[in-house]
Amino acid sequence: xxxxxxxxxxxxxxxxxxxxxxxxxxxxxxxxxxxxxxxxxxxxxxxxxxxxxxxxxxxxxxxxxxxxxxxxxxxxxxxxxxxxxxxxxxxxxxxxxxxxxxxxxxxxxxxxxxxxxxxxxxxxxxxxxxxxxxxxxxxxxxxxxxxxxxxxxxxxxxxxxxxxxxxxxxxxxxxxxxxxxxxxxxxxxxxxxxxxxxxxxxxxxxxxxxxxxxxxxxxxxxxxxxxxxxxxxxxxxxxxxxxxxxxxxxxxxxxxxxxxxxxxxxxxxxxxxxxxxxxxxxxxxxxxxxxxxxxxxxxxxxxxxxxxxxxxxxxxxxxxxxxxxxxxxxxxxxxxxxxxxxxxxxxxxxxxxxxxxxxxxxxxxxxx
Numbered sequence: 001x002x003x004x005x006x007x008x009x010x011x012x013x014x015x016x017x018x019x020x021x022x023x024x025x026x027x028x029x030x031x032x033x034x035x036x037x038x039x040x041x042x043x044x045x046x047x048x049x050x051x052x053x054x055x056x057x058x059x060x061x062x063x064x065x066x067x068x069x070x071x072x073x074x075x076x077x078x079x080x081x082x083x084x085x086x087x088x089x090x091x092x093x094x095x096x097x098x099x100x101x102x103x104x105x106x107x108x109x110x111x112x113x114x115x116x117x118x119x120x121x122x123x124x125x126x127x128x129x130x131x132x133x134x135x136x137x138x139x140x141x142x143x144x145x146x147x148x149x150x151x152x153x154x155x156x157x158x159x160x161x162x163x164x165x166x167x168x169x170x171x172x173x174x175x176x177x178x179x180x181x182x183x184x185x186x187x188x189x190x191x192x193x194x195x196x197x198x199x200x201x202x203x204x205x206x207x208x209x210x211x212x213x214x215x216x217x218x219x220x221x222x223x224x225x226x227x228x229x230x231x232x233x234x235x236x237x238x239x240x241x242x243x244x245x246x247x248x249x250x251x252x253x254x255x256x257x258x259x260x261x262x263x264x265x266x267x268x269x270x271x272x273x274x275x276x277x278x279x280x281x282x283x284x285x286x287x288x289x290x291x292x293x294x295x296x297x298x299x300x301x302x303x304x305x306x307x308x309x310x311x312x313x314x315x316x317x318x319x320x321x322x323x324x325x326x327x328x329x330x331x332x333x334x335x336x337x338x339x340x341x342x343x344x345x346x347x348x349x350x351x352x353x354x355x356x357x358x359x360x361x362x363x364x365x366x367x368x
Contacts, residue, residue: 004038004039004040004322005036005037005038005039006036006037006039006320006329006367006368007034007035007036007047007065007367007368008034008035008036008037008318008320008331008365008366008367008368009032009033009034009035009059009060009061009068009364009365009366009368010032010033010034010035010059010333010340010359010362010364010365011032011056011057011058011059011070011316011362011363011364011365011366012027012029012030012031012032012033012055012056012057012359012360012361012362012363012364013025013027013028013029013055013057013073013335013361013363014027014028014029014030014031014053014054014055014056014360014361015027015054015055017055017057017073017108018075020126020160020165020183021159021160022159025361027055027360027361028338028360028361029359029360029361029362030049030051030360031049031050031051031052031053031056032049032050032053032056032059032068032070032088032096033046033048033049033050033359034046034047034048034049034050034096035047035340035357037320037329037331037342037355039320039322039325039327039329041354041355042329042342042343042344042354042355043342043354043355044331044340044342044355044357045357046357046359048094048095048096050068050088050096052098053070053072053086054072054074054084055071055072055073055074055083056070056071056072056073056086056364057071057073057110057363057364058070058071058073058109058110058111058112058363058364059071059112059364059366060112060113060114060366061114061366061368062114062118063118065090065368066089066090067087067088067089067090067099067140068087068088068089068090068096069085069086069087069088069112069114069121070085070086070087070088070112071083071084071085071104071109071110071111071112071123072084072085072086072104072109073108073109073110073126074107074108075107075108075127077103077104078103080103081107081128082103082104082105082106082107082125083103083104083106083107083108083109083125083127084101084102084103084104084109085101085102085103085104085109085112085121085123085134085142086098086100086101087099087100087101087121087136087140087141087142089140099139099140099141100140100141100142102134102142102144102146103146104123104125104132105123105125105130105132105146105148106123106125106127106128106129106130106132106148106150106166107125107126107127107128108125108126108127108128109123109124109125109126109132110124110125110126110167110168111123111124111126111167111168111169111218112124112169113168113169113170113171113178115171115178116171118136119135119136120133120134120135120136120193121133121134121136121142122169122178123169124166124167124168124169124180124181125166126165126166126167126183127165128150128164129150129151129152129163129164129165129166129182129184129185130148130149130150130151130164130166131148131149131151131166131169131180131191131202132146132147132148133146133147133148133193133202134146134147135200147193147200147201147202148202149180149191149202149203149204150164151164151166151182151184151185151187152164153184153185154184154185155184155185155186155212155213156186156212156213157213157215157234160183160184160215160234161183161184161185161186161213161215161234162184163184164182164184164185165182165183165184165185166180166181166182166183166184167181167182167183167216167217167218167233168180168181168217168218168219169181170218170219170221170228171221172190173221173226173228173243174226174243174246174248175190175205176192176205177190177191177192177193177205178190178191178192179191179219179228180204181216181217181218181219181230182216183215183216183217183233183234184215186209186210186211186212186213186214186215186216187207187208187209187210187216188207188208188209188210188216188219188230189204189205189206189207189208190204190205190206190207191203191204191205192205208248208250210230210232210235210239211235211253213234213235214232214234214235214237214239215232215233215234215235216230216231216232216233216239217230217231217232217233217268217269218230218231218269218270218271219231219271220271220272220273220280221273222273222277222295222299223273223275223276223277224277225244225277225298225299226242226243226244227240227241227242227243227244227251227299228240228241228243229241229271229273229280229301230271231256231268231269231270231271231282232256232268233267233268233269234267235268236255236256236257236262236266236267236268236284237253237254237255237256237268238252238253238254238255238256238268238271238280238282238293238301239252239253240252240253240254240299240300240301242299251300252300252301254293254301254303255303256268256282256284256291257284257287257291257306258287258291258303258305258306261284261287261289261306264286264287265286266284266285266286266287267284267285267286268282268283268284268285269282269283269284269285269314269315269316270282270283270314270315270316270317271283272317272318272319273295274319274321274328275321275323277295277299278294278295279292279293279294279295279328280292280293280295280301281293281317281319281330283309283314283315283316283317283332284306284314285313285314285315285335287306288308288309288311288312288313288314288334289306289307289308289309289314290306290307290308290309290314290317290330290332290343291303291305291306292304292305292306292307292345307330307343307345307351308353309332309334309341310332310334310339310341310343310353310356311332311334311336311337311339311341311356312334312335312336312337313334313335313336313337314332314333314334314335315333315334315335315362315363315364316332316333316362316363316364316365317330317331317332317333317365318330318331318365318366318367319331319345320367327344327346328344328345328346329342329343329344329345329354330342330343330345330351331365331367332365333359333362333363333364333365334362335361335362335363338358338359338360338361338362339356339357339358339359339362340356340357340359340362340365341353341355341356342354342355342356
């Protein structure tokens, strides 16, 4: 954050994509957008657009905010059954330019994770159900060959879980490697990249199953406690895991919906936690709101209310915090109403929409 303004990236759909439930969505975004929000007024504005990239449905950045990574959620790229991954670099003039683009080694990539050392980029290929890892060179280029783990199997929902669907990859803070959420298998697995005598491997070490039909999508860690939280897209639940004893244990299973919303067709999507570890948020597509949880000293959740997304289908959001003032703005990407909404949040009874910004098919928000 600089001079009271928080910059953020917006990922969009730019063309037709077929979702996991078989529905067809016609994206109308222009690419990747760079925007900012004023942390006093909540007003937003667009600063730059990166065009020439197809379906950048997930974007992330390095710690300095200089290199931008993006998937292209596609079923075919340069004649391969694959999507793509791109890296851009910000020049001295502030403009972002393409450095490299490679196949994601699987179809419909939907999530990225750049490791803490910024040397490996992990890609979640939802369509083909695979996890891919590229090493990153000093020049920012992706080093081939890519390392791929192909999942196998299915779960109980014949429509959504007919096969594996890797939805996200995250750091593992209790052991070596990364955690992989597979919606299609109801599985969270720990996978490790290793190098031995110049040979690089990416392998699964262990795994844990959720309840059948839950569909693990994304997770976040508590900022202080040895705990993480996994949103279950299909089950509309949040699972709480504790790893403080040295053994991973599921300790809580709570709804992502207020009781009044539980008869509405819904799929849970994004999950975030504030820097103080006192509030957790989950977006609901169908109920079209953001559920708000109080987090107690033991890391347990209590669902206290919900905030309207101000639009339709809040696939992603971010919580922009000003720690000096204590103000939090939820920056919400409403996929089907083509708008970004900023909501000033004090508590669930005190939340007001401050601004809206028209953006075609927004599906990802990443704070810089």
